[in-house]
Amino acid sequence: MLEKRKIGNTSLHVDSLGFGCASVGNLYKAISEQDASDVLHQAWDKGFRHFDTAPHYGQGLSERRVGDMLRSKTERNYVLSTKVGRILTPAGYTKERHGFRSAMPFDIQYDYSYDGVMRSFEHSLQRLGLDRIDILYMHDIGSVTHGDDHETLFQKAMAGGYKAMDELRQQGVIKAIGLGVNEYQVCEQALDHGDWDCFLLAGRYTLLEQDALHSFLPKCQQRNCSIIIGGPYNSGILATGTRGVSEPYYNYAPASKEVIERVSRIEAVCDEFNVPLPAAALQFPLAHPSIVSVIPGVGKADMIQSTLDLFNQEIPVEFWIAMQQQGLVSDSAPIPKAKS
Template sequence: MLLDKRKIGNTSLRVDSLGFGCASVGNLYRMLSDQDACDVLNQAWEKGFRHFDTAPHYGQGLSERRVGDMLRSRGESDYVLSTKVGRILKPAGYAKERHGFRSTMPFDIEYDYSYDGVMRSFEHSLQRLGLDRIDILYMHDIGSVTHGDAHELLFDQAMTGGYKAMDELRQQGVIKAIGLGVNEYQVCEQALEHGDWDCFLLAGRYTLLEQEALHSFLPKCEQRNCSIIIGGPYNSGILATGTRKVSEPYYNYAPAPQNIINKVAKIEAVCDEFGLPIAAAALQFPLAHPCVASVIPGVGKAKMIQSTLDLFNADIPAEFWQSLILQGLISDSSPIPKAK
């Protein structure tokens, strides 16, 4: 499989337009055996995936270990790997489900966005991965959605100490790009005033279902040549399953509210009219925006690798997108994908 490659900001780094989100191999929501995790990662590699995103948070180190094992076994360097800083793993004396991950790793997390904390997190990730390089480093979950009232204090720490550490690593050539990995575009927009960022990994906030980021955030990214990697293109599931095939569709990591279900049902009706899976539209829609370099769905089963590629490569006529615009289901200012 050959995927088009897109440039990250002002860097020399180029990423595949379809990447692999590695939260699932950190046992997000369900246990995955070492063999099953190995199978899905190897199948992804065999099918041509070369853009992998992981984090210490994903299974409290489990995802990084599994991703590193696969990449080392390949003995090749033609991949782009991203991970995240902001959480230090501390021995917990137990292994069980926490933070949504059914992890077998006996660690828990401590937030630390300081200069020293970011440097420690980076070094720890290299060791867990068993690799000598990380290409993109994201500051993870620095926003009010995660931290509530503590957000402003931690944001100040992150934009001074944490950013300084990341910028030093970039200037030294140790990493190629820096950014934020978050679930809210507002904190990215805020961060643009405090540093020179190459990219943002934005989960769930510019999708077939949500385009609020078009109003101010994405234009600012265009002005500064800051790339966007879209995580959570299915909005936690509802844009993959639709509303009819599951008893309780999920949106934003929780059961979907009725207004979201109603809107997705209307999008599904248009998909039915054109004979398209809603998941295909969800994967392809964000990439039409000039700032978006890649979309990285999570894939937790080896058999889903090929089906994900099929969805990504499905032919979608321009009339489909125009119908969504005319019915008010996507913003009329949304760039729309060109027919393949």
């Protein structure tokens, strides 16, 4: 059984290891209906009960596939999150776009308004074929996605989109609201504009980078706002390492020389203590008191058990101390305790 941790001030508890569903939306490569079904059912059978999806993942494909799996289960003891901020519109084609090789003939239109968020939520329920969503995230608001348009869209999102999400929460239709983003700065900005339960932060508090420790994570502790860590492998390099791969990826692109050199130093410490790199990557974030879950993406059924094994791998405290002594983990970062 996976440990359950409480989301902020809500009554909701999530597994400390969740399942990221971008891969079943055909991220980077197409997955057949059977293979997608196999990986989702295998995850369920192995005890996963925390699933995160989004309209963006395959332009609706991930939501449809996740809903198909969850509807087949008689148990309802799962936590499901999806996202708002993109409306799907008919595209007239099914070619690859936004990194997804989708069979769904839709494209995206950003809409963070009150009406847009309500519409997106209702559409997600229909694509999922389910009568409930537990956590609703505002997806990819921020300057990384929107550049010069960020401030205008952010103001609209905080005035309109947040109001819609808050109403859904007050009505009991959803249990928690937050942002699902790749930059902690916009989460910190949003804390000044609303009462958020949690943030899904991809890639910004990992074994490789901990800048969020300086101001964002302390503010989350003060507000009792929980963090779910997506992208614990930083888009791949903390899963593959730097050896035996022709081009390691970091942050959705080929890794820079500096990143490769830093990960190589981490690998050397892993070798010294016989610790698998991806095991350290999965376990590190959860030592912080604000972090309740990590949700790696898993695209193959035979990777489910190996992911669980990495998550449960015994890692000596001495490994983490060595990482800090060599400047590879911040001195102010909480480090995992030995497993009992």
